[in-house]
Amino acid sequence: xxxxxxxxxxxxxxxxxxxxxxxxxxxxxxxxxxxxxxxxxxxxxxxxxxxxxxxxxxxxxxxxxxxxxxxxxxxxxxxxxxxxxxxxxxxxx
Amino acid sequence: xxxxxxxxxxxxxxxxxxxxxxxxxxxxxxxxxxxxxxxxxxxxxxxxxxxxxxxxxxxxxxxxxxxxxxxxxxxxxxxxxxxxxxxxxxxxx
Numbered sequence: 618x619x620x621x622x623x624x625x626x627x628x629x630x631x632x633x634x635x636x637x638x639x640x641x642x643x644x645x646x647x648x649x650x651x652x653x654x655x656x657x658x659x660x661x662x663x664x665x666x667x668x669x670x671x672x673x674x675x676x677x678x679x680x681x682x683x684x685x686x687x688x689x690x691x692x693x694x695x696x697x698x699x700x701x702x703x704x705x706x707x708x709x710x
Numbered sequence: 711x712x713x714x715x716x717x718x719x720x721x722x723x724x725x726x727x728x729x730x731x732x733x734x735x736x737x738x739x740x741x742x743x744x745x746x747x748x749x750x751x752x753x754x755x756x757x758x759x760x761x762x763x764x765x766x767x768x769x770x771x772x773x774x775x776x777x778x779x780x781x782x783x784x785x786x787x788x789x790x791x792x793x794x795x796x797x798x799x800x801x802x803x
Contacts, residue, residue: 660752663794667780683776685798687760701756705778 622647626654626662634661638669638707642678649681649708655688659703666705681708715740719747719755727754731762731800735771742774742801748781752796759798774801 622645624637634652641647652669654662670678684704692698715738717730727745734740745762747755763771777797785791 657753659756660750660794663752663778663796667778667794668792671780680778683778685756685760685773685776687764699761701753701760703756 622650624650624652624665626652626658626665628658631661631664634665635669635673638665639673642674642707642709649706652705652707653703655702656700659701662703662705666707670707677709678707679710680705682706715743717743717745717758719745719751719758721751724754724757727758728762728766731758732766735767735800735802742799745798745800746796748795749793752794755796755798759800763800770802771800772803773798775799 622641624634624641626634638650638652641650652662652666666680670680682704683706686702686704688700688702690698690700715734717727717734719727731743731745734743745755745759759773763773775797776799779795779797780792781795782790782792
């Protein structure tokens with residue numbers, strides 16, 4: 618899968634992300650789309666994946682894979698911080 | 711798998727949940743534990759699963775399965791509301 622159809626979830630309006638995912642499948646004819654998020658945006662990524670696949674793309678797109686992981690980085694105070702990440706792969710059925 | 715080793719994530723202190731998961735594997739010798747959450751607590755469920763498996767139980771427990779779904783219910787105003795859910799299954803390697 619060389620194509621990179623990723624949608625990274627942040628604090629823009631919720632429907633921007635849903636529309637982004639839906640349009641990848643419809644106008645760009647993507648075979649799969651990966652919804653990615655870190656930290657507190659993980660809940661939102663799940664909402665985006667659920668609303669896009671069930672309310673807007675029902676019967677054509679489903680959850681294909683979900684991965685969670687941790688990233689370590691150094692914050693401004695030089696302290697080591699851990700943050701969780703999620704990648705939800707949606708794919709045409 | 712008849713055993714029900716579920717930990718439902720809410721707004722208690724974070725480490726309560728991590729300890730709960732870790733103790734299921736250690737003192738109760740569980741073979742698997744399911745971390746469950748709804749709505750905004752989904753991010754927290756991912757944190758609990760990551761910290762418990764990687765920081766406290768490293769090399770013995772890993773992520774076995776992740777499922778997301780939606781629940782519909784009627785709120786106090788009689789309006790139909792959708793909420794996302796997650797179930798993260800941790801298992802002994």
